[in-house]
Amino acid sequence: MLWRDALLALAGVTLAVSVTIREERAVCERKVNVQIFFEPGCKYCRQYLAGPVKKAISHESTRGCMNIDFNPLGNAFYQIPECKNASTSNVTVPSCGGAGGYDAGIRACYNKKCGPGAAAADRVENCYRGHLIFQHGFKEARFTRYFACAKHADSTKSWESYGQFVLCMERNYTTTEDETMALIQSSAQGGDMIEALVQKCAEHSRISLDEIDNCYKSNGGEEAFKLEARSIPEHSGVPWIIIDGVVQPETYDEDALLLAVQRSMESEMRPPDAPRLAAIQYREFLGVRQEERRRQITC
Numbered sequence: 001m002l003w004r005d006a007l008l009a010l011a012g013v014t015l016a017v018s019v020t021i022r023e024e025r026a027v028c029e030r031k032v033n034v035q036i037f038f039e040p041g042c043k044y045c046r047q048y049l050a051g052p053v054k055k056a057i058s059h060e061s062t063r064g065c066m067n068i069d070f071n072p073l074g075n076a077f078y079q080i081p082e083c084k085n086a087s088t089s090n091v092t093v094p095s096c097g098g099a100g101g102y103d104a105g106i107r108a109c110y111n112k113k114c115g116p117g118a119a120a121a122d123r124v125e126n127c128y129r130g131h132l133i134f135q136h137g138f139k140e141a142r143f144t145r146y147f148a149c150a151k152h153a154d155s156t157k158s159w160e161s162y163g164q165f166v167l168c169m170e171r172n173y174t175t176t177e178d179e180t181m182a183l184i185q186s187s188a189q190g191g192d193m194i195e196a197l198v199q200k201c202a203e204h205s206r207i208s209l210d211e212i213d214n215c216y217k218s219n220g221g222e223e224a225f226k227l228e229a230r231s232i233p234e235h236s237g238v239p240w241i242i243i244d245g246v247v248q249p250e251t252y253d254e255d256a257l258l259l260a261v262q263r264s265m266e267s268e269m270r271p272p273d274a275p276r277l278a279a280i281q282y283r284e285f286l287g288v289r290q291e292e293r294r295r296q297i298t299c
Contacts, residue, residue, distance in 0.1 A: 028064060032066040075237070081126060114128075153215065
């Protein structure tokens with residue numbers, strides 16, 4: 001542990017790794033609310049899910065004391081007219097999907113006007129109209145639709161079953177990465193590969209494949225997207241983690257989420273307005289996550 005602590009300190013990573021992980025069964029006076037905003041196609045998201053999230057879920061004495069909301073839309077946004085002049089890069093990536101491609105400035109504008117930090121009187125009426133733009137293109141769009149449909153399926157009984165679906169899908173995302181161009185050129189071939197993965201992960205998590213498939217092929221997929229989009233706060237990049245309304249530092253140490261949840265369990269106070277607090281904290285983190293902001297223009 002000592003050598004890892006030294007490396008983390010040299011890297012400037014803020015994490016209280018000196019806190020001992022409690023192995024005894026926790027007594028839960030309340031549930032800790034964890035929000036994880038991620039997106040398929042983002043290697044940093046996969047790293048966080050495979051490390052800190054998997055470790056926290058596997059920790060039996062803590063798992064029962066938390067609720068995790070996985071939001072798969074990440075940096076995706078609807079192309080609304082109110083944000084058309086908000087580009088900060090003057091560079092778009094056409095292959096990222098939608099009519100105009102991905103732009104970090106337009107995405108930030110959308111989150112500000114349509115996310116949970118916006119007052120009802122300030123929310124624009126076009127929030128869920130326009131094209132839905134995905135940072136990593138066609139493959140991300142397909143995965144995200146399956147994610148959204150699985151989350152809102154009636155057979156998804158708990159966050160834990162959905163978490164297993166998320167981990168299963170993300171763990172296998174890169175297995176078809178070399179075939180991305182073939183997937184775009186031949187939707188039938190690509191469909192076979194991804195649909196086989198969805199079936200495997202649905203069985204693993206005990207979520208109805210028929211429900212997921214029916215949602216994916218109907219307007220249910222669009223409705224699931226809207227439900228997820230309205231929950232995304234202002235953020236500088238993904239993965240973006242909020243615990244009981246407190247935005248977390250960006251770190252990939254495998255104990256990070258587990259320790260943060262345990263610290264929140266020991267706290268006596270919970271923020272009264274978690275979504276709005278998280279939106280305010282976003283501005284404080286802008287100066288911290290410079291590397292993440294640089295990533296955002298890249299598919």
